[in-house]
Amino acid sequence: xxxxxxxxxxxxxxxxxxxxxxxxxxxxxxxxxxxxxxxxxxxxxxxxxxxxxxxxxxxxxxxxxxxxxxxxxxxxxxxxxxxxxxxxxxxxxxxxxxxxxxxxxxxxxxxxxxxxxxxxxxxxxxxxxxxxxxxxxxxxxxxxxxxxxxxxxxxxxxxxxxxxxxxxxxxxxxxxxxxxxxxxxxxxxxxxxxxxxxxxxxxxxxxxxxxxxxxxxxxxxxxxxxxxxxxxxxxxxxxxxxxxxxxxxxxxxxxxxxxxxxxxxxxxxxxxxxxxxxxxxxxxxxxxxxxxxxxxxxxxxxxxxxxxxxxxxxxxxxxxxxxxxxxxxxxxxxxxxxxxxxxxxxxxxxxxxxxxxxxxxxxxxxxxxxxxxxxxxxxxxxxxxxxxxxxxxxxxxxxxxxxxxxxxxxxxxxxxxxxxxxxxxxxxxxxxxxxxxxxxxxxxxxxxxxxxxxxxxxxxxxxxxxxxxxxxxxxxxxxxxxxxxxxxxxxxxxxxxxxxxxxxxxxxxxxxxxxxxxxxxxxxxxxxxxxxxxxxxxxxxxxxxxxx
Numbered sequence: 001x002x003x004x005x006x007x008x009x010x011x012x013x014x015x016x017x018x019x020x021x022x023x024x025x026x027x028x029x030x031x032x033x034x035x036x037x038x039x040x041x042x043x044x045x046x047x048x049x050x051x052x053x054x055x056x057x058x059x060x061x062x063x064x065x066x067x068x069x070x071x072x073x074x075x076x077x078x079x080x081x082x083x084x085x086x087x088x089x090x091x092x093x094x095x096x097x098x099x100x101x102x103x104x105x106x107x108x109x110x111x112x113x114x115x116x117x118x119x120x121x122x123x124x125x126x127x128x129x130x131x132x133x134x135x136x137x138x139x140x141x142x143x144x145x146x147x148x149x150x151x152x153x154x155x156x157x158x159x160x161x162x163x164x165x166x167x168x169x170x171x172x173x174x175x176x177x178x179x180x181x182x183x184x185x186x187x188x189x190x191x192x193x194x195x196x197x198x199x200x201x202x203x204x205x206x207x208x209x210x211x212x213x214x215x216x217x218x219x220x221x222x223x224x225x226x227x228x229x230x231x232x233x234x235x236x237x238x239x240x241x242x243x244x245x246x247x248x249x250x251x252x253x254x255x256x257x258x259x260x261x262x263x264x265x266x267x268x269x270x271x272x273x274x275x276x277x278x279x280x281x282x283x284x285x286x287x288x289x290x291x292x293x294x295x296x297x298x299x300x301x302x303x304x305x306x307x308x309x310x311x312x313x314x315x316x317x318x319x320x321x322x323x324x325x326x327x328x329x330x331x332x333x334x335x336x337x338x339x340x341x342x343x344x345x346x347x348x349x350x351x352x353x354x355x356x357x358x359x360x361x362x363x364x365x366x367x368x369x370x371x372x373x374x375x376x377x378x379x380x381x382x383x384x385x386x387x388x389x390x391x392x393x394x395x396x397x398x399x400x401x402x403x404x405x406x407x408x409x410x411x412x413x414x415x416x417x418x419x420x421x422x423x424x425x426x427x428x429x430x431x432x433x434x435x436x437x438x439x440x441x442x443x444x445x446x447x448x449x450x451x452x453x454x455x456x457x458x459x460x461x462x463x464x465x466x467x468x469x470x471x472x473x474x475x476x477x478x479x480x481x482x483x484x485x486x487x488x489x490x491x492x493x494x495x496x497x498x499x500x501x502x503x504x505x506x507x508x509x510x511x512x513x514x515x516x517x518x519x520x521x522x523x524x525x526x527x528x529x530x531x532x533x534x535x536x537x538x539x540x541x542x543x544x545x546x547x548x
Contacts, residue, residue: 070118070131071096073105082244083161087171091140093161096120106157108179109142110135119157119179138176138192146198148174152231152256153189153196155182155206155215159240163205166244168253174199182206182215186222197224203259205231207239220262229259288325289536291523295510296490299326301410301450303515304441306484308455309494310467314506314527314534315454316340316348316415318494321534322452323413324352327381334383334403334412336396342386346374353377357532383407393436397443404449414440416454417484433481441487455484470497475511489514492522504529505537 033046073096075089088094092107098120108117108131117131119139129136139157152175154160160177163169178188185206189196196202204219206212220228234251237243243252268276284298299305299322309315316339326333327349337345344359350373351358358365383403396414403409417433444451457467458479465471473493478484485491491512497503504527510519525534 070115071098071103071105071120073107073118078158078161080245081158081162081241083158083165084171087161087165090171091143091157091161091164093157106139108136108139111142113142136179138188138195139179141176141192141195144174144176146195148199150174150201150203151176151196151199152203152205153178153185153219154240155185155212156239159205162241162244163252166249166253168249182211185215186218189219190222193222197227200227201229202227203229203231203256204262205233205240205256205259208233209238216262226261228262230262231255231259285326285329285331288321289508289523289525289534291536292492292508292510295516295518295520295522296492296513297515299411299450299452300489300515302444302448303489304444304451304453304487305490305492306453306455306478306488307492307494308457308473308478308511309496310457310471310473312468312498313494313496315494317527317532317534318508318525319413319415319452319454320345320348321352323382323411324349326411327378328353330381331411332381332383332407332409334385334400334407334409335415336385336387336399336413337415338387339415342384345384346378346382349378349382350374351532355531355533357529360532383409393432393439396436397439400440400443400449400451401447404443404447409449411450411452413452414454416456417480430481434483437481437483437487453488455479467495468498470495470500473509473511485512488512494525506534 034044073092073094075085075092075094077083077085077088083093092109092115094105096103096105098105101122103123104121106119106121107115108119110116115131116135117129117133119136120128120130122128138153139160144151150173152160152163152173154163154175154177157177160175163175164171169175178185180188202223204216206215216230220230232255233239234243234246234248234255237246237248240252243249282300282302284293284296284300286298287293287296307315307319316337323333323335335345340348347358350370353373354365354369356365385399385403400412400414403412417436440451440453443449456479457473457477460466460471460477467473472495475485475491476482478491489512490510493509493511494506495509496506506525506527508522508525510522513519523536524538526537527534
């Protein structure tokens with residue numbers, strides 16, 4: 001009964017038209033319910049959608065020569081997206097029947113206008129490429145001659161069709177879309193770089209989502225600086241199609257001409273510079289020792305500090321005391337110690353709080369005391385990586401990023417670089433250290449985390465005093481690569497003569513200080529065997545305590 005009423009309505013509307021054939025419907029994706037008539041109009045008996053011939057007629061026959069294996073496409077208007085027949089036909093977009101279902105098809109042509117590939121879109125928005133995918137270029141690039149004032153690049157075919165259907169465009173001005181979405185935009189544009197670069201200005205209008213914004217950055221870095229402009233979308237619209245459907249056609253046109261130049265990454269203008277200038281600098285966090293704080297002006301976030309010394313001089317002990325002092329100030333830290341167990345790292349921190357070396361003796365220390373100390377001081381303030389053997393560079397950087405982003409730590413301690421590199425098995429230690437140092441320095445800058453990195457010294461050459469015998473460390477003695485000293489904001493060395501008259505006193509020397517430039521002896525520390533702590537001492541105090 002409904003079908004008869006539909007037929008009657010159709011005859012009243014177009015009584016003289018003759019049925020040509022039935023085929024797929026754009027509106028409901030029916031494979032054979034859409035009737036196409038000789039005067040250009042069409043009607044779907046499945047969804048009762050009428051396509052008026054006077055405004056948006058449907059074309060019955062394909063107009064391009066189709067290669068073997070490709071689909072016969074019927075060019076049709078898409079009323080739902082406000083896309084006209086003229087725009088669909090001239091750009092090569094229509095419907096076809098494929099594997100028993102109605103599909104939308106975008107035809108990709110070579111310079112001669114011959115169809116070389118087809119991008120097939122099913123009703124559930126799955127895509128398939130038919131033909132020679134290697135010949136696919138920006139769609140439909142074959143329509144436009146190189147050169148001209150402006151070229152618009154969209155993320156998808158329907159966005160381009162919706163744009164070209166605007167009254168202000170009238171399907172005339174150069175516009176293309178990338179064939180495989182935002183993630184592959186750079187690759188697609190690079191393939192057609194000569195064509196794109198031939199225009200004075202290139203306007204990008206990708207989807208307003210994370211992938212679209214990332215693609216804009218990628219493409220901007222590919223094209224000539226100053227050529228690219230970025231077109232914003234109306235508020236609340238994800239893409240051009242949605243904007244057109246929401247009645248924002250006039251706004252789209254205004255936004256196209258108002259597209260602003262995209263600066264390459266890292267290039268900033270006056271406002272950004274002023275904002276950075278007015279931002280208060282990080283005052284730094286005090287070190288546990290006054291002399292070191294005075295020389296380095298504290299420990300700051302976004303900086304990488306390298307701590308170095310000879311074997312057994314006390315690098316890990318100094319790092320542990322710095323970590324403890326940060327926790328006592330309410331600062332959250334992360335600890336990656338590859339040379340000791342989880343229990344030993346935790347024990348090192350608790351020892352600093354209790355003032356006794358727990359690794360030597362736990363006499364008189366109950367489990368209750370250990371638990372109450374940990375929960376009272378370190379709970380929720382410390383994140384430790386419980387490692388299992390060696391770790392590659394990617395594993396290290398991922399954990400540092402996770403500690404910063406997911407756990408919210410302000411400083412990360414890495415103990416130590418040499419053992420990390422030795423487990424990678426590549427053999428080229430210098431190259432490996434160069435790569436990991438570059439990555440760690442980038443993480444500090446990008447995430448704002450501060451880092452204390454422990455690194456070994458190489459063995460002294462002939463004629464140089466051994467570090468364990470009080471030999472003074474030098475920057476060029478950092479083991480493995482110059483990148484350690486070059487990329488560090490500060491390098492702190494500890495020197496101590498383990499066989500000398502005062503084996504428990506160390507000198508803390510600043511070898512590099514990017515912040516203020518001051519280097520040299522910062523302070524002296526004396527190790528207390530009873531407490532396991534390192535107290536700062538002055539020359540006068542040393543003379544008083546050692547009268548003979």
